[in-house]
Amino acid sequence: VRETVDMVEHPSAVVVRLRDEHLRLPAALLKLVMKKQLKFFPVIDAKGGLLPAFIGVRDGRSEGNKLVAEGYRRVLEARFNDAAFFFGRDCAGHLAARLPMLSKVTYQQELGSMEGKRTRVGNIASDLCGALGAAVDQSVVVHATRVAYADLVTDVVKEFPELQGTMGGVYARREQMAENVAVAIEQFYFPVAAKSPVPATAEAAVVSLAGKLDSLAGCFAVGLIPTGSADPYALRRQALGAVRIVIERNLSIDLLEAFKNAAEAQPVRSSDPESLSAKLADFVWGRATSYFEEQGFAVDEIRAVRAGALRDLPAALKRLKALQGARRDPSFEALAAAFKRASNILKQSKGAERGVVGDRARLVDKAELALYDAVQSAEAQVASRVTDGDYAGALGGLVSIKPHLDGFFENVMVMVDDEALKLQRLALLARLVGAFKRVADLSEIQTPAA
Template sequence: MTTKNLLVELFVEELPPKALKKLGEAFAGVLFEQLKAQGLTGEGAVVTPFASPRRLAAHVTAVRSKAPDQTVQQKLMPVSVGLGADGQPTPALLKKLAALGADVSDAAAVLGRLKRQGEGKAEALYWDSVVPGATLVAGLQKALDDALRQLPIPKVMTYQLETDCELPGWSSVHFVRPAHGLVALHGETVVPVKALGLTAGNTTQGHRFEAAKSPVVIAHADAYAATLRDDGAVIASFAERRAEIARQLAARAAEVGGGCRPIEDDALLDEVTALVERPNVLVCRFEPEFLEVPQECLILTMKANQKYFPLLDAQGKLTNQFLVVSNIRPDDPSAVIGGNERVVRPRLADAKFFFDQDRKKTLESRVEGLAKVVYHNKLGSQGERVERVSAIARGIAQQLGGDALARQADQAALLAKADLLTDMVGEFPELQGIMGGYYARHDGLGNDIAEAIEDHYKPRFAGDELPRNPVGLCVALADKLETLVGMFGIGNLPSGDKDPYALRRHALGVVRMLIEKDLPLDLPALLALAVPVFGDKVTDPSAALTDFIYDRLAGSLRDQGYSAQEVDAVLALRPQRLSEVPRRLAAVRAFAALPEAPALAAANKRVGNILKKAEGDVRPQVALERLVEPAERALHDALAQLSPQADAAWTAGDYTGNLRALAALKAPVDAFFDQVMVNADDPALKANRLGLLATLHRAMNRVADLSRLAA
């Protein structure tokens, strides 16, 4: 059966830019899968999505005009019900076949097509029927309806459409934006499908102002992109348009010179790609005096409010030039450039005004106002929260650096949230912490305090950098622990994909700081430090929170490439000092590579099971006079000989050395299980042998639970 390529386009009013990429991919993806499910696509068929501000489209190769017919076998009923004693069809069988559309006028013909399967009472009658394959018109209609219904629309609009019938009136249409055109071409042939009150044709609209023709006629499904580009002045492909914008951004930055480069922001690039159909990047400028404002403020206002690309110099500092992605290409772009420069100037002036006004008050003078800012109805105000964070930060700093670090951490924690009351953060909440750092320097508080205030939200996202100095580490740890303990303490736990307080991110932040900064802090001690500062506001969540943090740690380690067995072996012991976890993992990986590892892991698992089944508490104690079998004496002697070396490695933090030393136990352990019966009839012998196994188990499982490595 011959195939042709298919093109479907829905022409609408401007689509939500932040959702356009996802809408385009979903529209093409569902359309293709539905055509494929109905057998309308040939072998090797592929789909190409298109998405521009005013259109969603899909090009599908190798589409049939009609799907192949299919033979379907259907179970009818038991033979005893469908055939009478004379072997003829019963009325029940004939009625069933008639309902399926079969011709039942000729009983002999009916019997000839029936099939019997099974034996005895399970024998049943089956009927083979041919189901005609879907036509392209019907199949595409279904696929189009499904594609529109399954679009991840952020918000649906309702608009009125005049009905096309003898009785005048209006009907309501529900879609993301009003639709004005539908194209469906199978090769050169229009497929007469309908959607959103529209009937498919072969015409669409190009660029609002620069199209060479209106309407744009699509002569063939394969001519879609080229025709829109030539006649409609539109780059229909989202990916192609994005690449063209990136190319022009780099080219204009190179023209400016001085090593300038546009700021990298994939989300902004996607959004701008969704705003223009014919991109044209232009260079604009603003007055150099605005550069006195912190560059984060200027960059944010240009990106968030105007969708501009700020230009950075070779050192990463903001310049007074920026790039605009225009949707038109006039011969003289001066009016476009001037208009964008006029628009951005008031935004930058507002930022400068906020910065100047904010510096008239010190951060310390704002702290009192935090008592009037509600943090959570069960946990009090931001002022109360600051006091809790300060108390936790002091305790952490005392352990890490004594009184001097504790005083700095206390000061930084008290001031860390003060910038929430500034005009700049009120306008740009994304700058909290960053502006606090600038204002702290202006207040003469020193670089350590300023960096700590700026860094106390870090890490803000996966892969973000950690606080730069010890003061910042103390405050960042305290801030995240306060959030975790508070929210867990009042029962605000993450559920499914819902995590409104970013508790998973906070837990990973705690894990990263403890491990990557190699901090000598125990997790239980940290929680014991954080819980009391809440008084009676929370129920102690330490147990649930500890599980949560270890779960985050386990997931993070697996993402880093450690096997589930390695992670389980180390975390099964719940090491209190998380900074030791990487060394323990390295030791387990080195041990697992030894030839003795599989046998020792299996033996360790066996020992653990024996001790679990033992009655009462088994202590790791051995009476030498009760070691009667040569194999048990040999195991005891081997443990005694190896223990000093293993203990020394453990004390030195050489976990790899500890496990390597224990590898020599393979032979005596194997001999013990071959030659010694642990559950001896003599209770004293049994107890002594259990004590020997407990001693072995304790020695082998200080670094990790080696039984988790057993296959």
């Protein structure tokens, strides 16, 4: 609307009726022709259905609108006739019959053709199905990934690239493919923008995610990592899309493992695969951080759940909500400060306590014995609640340790000369810190004293 208004000095709307025969074309195609090519406005009903009319905007007063409307109609019908020609040619064949043409379409010079990408995406999607088990119908995923890129070599998509995926869904339905397969093809590129919907089904989500993982791993493998404003393969958008799909579709997918599998599938192998995976993880985590910030979480809260977050993003979101809720407790800041003190002591010990088996009988002070018992009790509760996804309950149980932790720091010296006793105390603090980190690393929380 703003663009149209800016093109005319005295905008005047003209309503023009469409011929019913043109409404037999896909609505998405008609809308794109009207909006992109001619700056006309489609008229839709309350349910989003296309009505047989459009609105053109002329410059000047409203005299002679009948002649203007007739001119608009003729111009638009000519474009519709072209679109109908392309659509008719496409409908004469099947999507599967177009697959050999993908070998002649280059995806990226070092990464090969779209046929190679199609094969990789299919393999990545199969790996994802294996991880998700019964949560997805693998036969649907296999069928959809096989032809998801086929519409790229159709005449309509060649003329209107914005309709990739959308036209694939149209052609799939015309071929009477199962509706869940058609949806997965149609929504292959979802989400197309930061605020647009994610795929509507688990199968569509897996197919879309597989495509994004392949693009990310491939481009990172050949050094096409976004810098500044340069992002020719829209990797930032694809990374955010992957994050949103996993979270909003509640998929229990280990993205670190998925990155590794996607990288191994690429025709170009990195000389340092671990470094490549780390860079890719950092890049995707950056998009996840932005997503969580938009959901209202503080930066220090997001940092606190960073460990292990990419292995289960839906769980990371639950951990964030639990942490944000616990932070409203007036005693939370003091708990975070005490936790940070324990964490700092462990850092100073440089891992000396690793491998030490905690033994209550070797502790001597009442305060450390009380903390030992509290940690022992809390660990079992935390393990059970984390397994059930009750991170708020897990964190609430850990918060109850605070009086015992305060008593420990008030009465116990950790770094004593008795090496065995020192290691037992360090091991106790390590158990405490480990239990908390199953939900959040409170040492990342900013407190007034920090």
